[in-house]
Amino acid sequence: MMLSKEFKMVKEKSANFIIFGGSGDLAHRKLYPSLFRLYKAGYLKDHFAVIGTARRPWSDDYFRETIVASLKEYFTDDEKIMSEFAKHFFYQSHDVNDSAHYIALKNLAAKLNDQFEAENNRVYYMAIAPKFFGVVAEHINSEGLKTKDGYNRLVIEKPFGRDLDSACELNGNIAKAFPEDDIYRIDHYLGKEMIQDIPNIRANNPKFEEALNNKYVSNIQVTLAESLGVEDRGGYYETSGVLRDMIQNHIMQIVGAIASDDPAAKRAKDIHKNKTDLFASLKNLTPEQVDTNFVRGQYDIDESGTEKAYRQEDNVAEDSEIETYTAGKIEFDTERWDGVPFYVRSGKRMPNKASRIDIVFNDKVAELGINANTVVTLLIERTNNQSILINGVNYAESAQDFIKFPEEAEFTTGREAYASLIIDILSGNRVHFTLWDELRSTWKYIDSIRERWDSQKADFPNYMSGTMGPDASEMLLERDGNSWIWD
Known part of the structure; x- marks a missing residue:
């Protein structure tokens, strides 16, 4: 699929993505191909890193292999370009309820921020079951993952609750850790x-x-x-x-x-x-x-x-x-x-x-x-x-x-759609998200x-x-x- 001129005219952005559920279907089917589109367009180039987290005990190398394999399903580019892109990806086995894992995640994010000069900008992407949204947001806040100098943006996939009561509870839990202006609720339409x-x-x-x-x-x-x-x-x-x-x-x-x-x-x-x-x-x-x-x-x-x-x-x-x-x-x-x-x-x-x-x-x-x-x-x-x-x-x-x-x-x-929305997230444009x-x-x-x-x-x-x-x-x-x- 060709990129529009809008994608080709934008300036390179700097950010560190932390994807909770990084080994899952959504990440491999939607997020990684979309990030690759932005990489080929020059929107993401040198100053970005992606940390995938999940319970599976993967290595960085194996994680990168799964990314390249998923890209081959959607793109015909030279595998060398895909491999260069995958070098920006790192993996950490993670238990969403274990505070120690968030400390390790914070240290890895700080290291990659310096390595890729990501300007302390962080995108926390919830590609996990909604029942974990609140606990992850709470730990991000309590374990000090959020940076002080750059931005900290929380991205949430649907479903956002299953009725009004559960949605209110979920929103209340997230709001304790992130202000509304930093929450990006994705609806891919x-x-x-x-x-x-x-x-x-x-x-x-x-x-x-x-x-x-x-x-x-x-x-x-x-x-x-x-x-x-x-x-x-x-x-x-x-x-x-x-x-x-x-x-x-x-x-x-x-x-x-x-x-x-x-x-x-x-x-x-x-x-x-x-x-x-x-x-x-x-x-x-x-x-x-x-x-x-x-x-x-x-x-x-x-x-x-x-x-x-x-x-x-x-x-x-x-x-x-x-x-x-x-x-x-x-x-x-x-x-x-x-x-x-x-x-x-x-x-x-x-x-x-x-x-x-x-x-x-x-x-x-x-x-x-x-x-x-x-x-x-x-x-x-x-x-x-x-x-x-x-x-x-x-x-x-x-x-x-x-x-x-x-x-x-x-x-x-x-x-x-996902590539377009990721551009908006990196640009701080909340027009195409749900409040x-x-x-x-x-x-x-x-x-x-x-x-x-x-x-x-x-x-x-x-x-x-x-x-x-x-x-x-x-x-x-x-x-x-x-x-x-x-x-």
């Missing part, structure tokens, strides 16, 4: 190029922005569909389900990008205030409204019988009531969006992979010189270099004078759905693999006189 460019699209297209309100918008649809099943994540899904895994974080953040006020805002605190205000305006759901506005599903075998049902997957209960599909109608109590339904859905084993936002305008939009009932589609995952569709046609080829984005070549370079106030509101909303579902027995499985989900998903929109755009 916020690193995707389209999501990051939505404010620019809105700000640079006055007519489009003028139409984004309840006078002209019929409804907005967000779809995150996957063709695969849970694969080897059955154990995780049994504790999560798609409501927690996709709706509470990814989809809510996508909705925040398209629905927040003032897209021209530049400062992180202003952007996050807009999102915080939006999520605080989520209309509360009664149990009866959950029944009406939200649908859950679980996949069965496919028509040919070759694909497993969810209940046949490894580490899944034979009578599991965990959902692999969710569709819902979200509404906001704001002057701008009152009365506009935001239909959201995400599911496993759907016909194709799709990540998209469909904005459906009503007939009143003709007042702005726009064709009545126009549909603008923002493709989060691009197909054939298309990024925006107007009534199903690539906007660059459409006669519709609605959205103009002249730098199409720049817009389709395909930035890799606690946002999470608190979305968890409160999701909890009302989860609590209702947990009080009822699910009629599962209720959709066949390779289909668009349960029939109730279509009925959800039909009751309002609407229909899914992507079907």
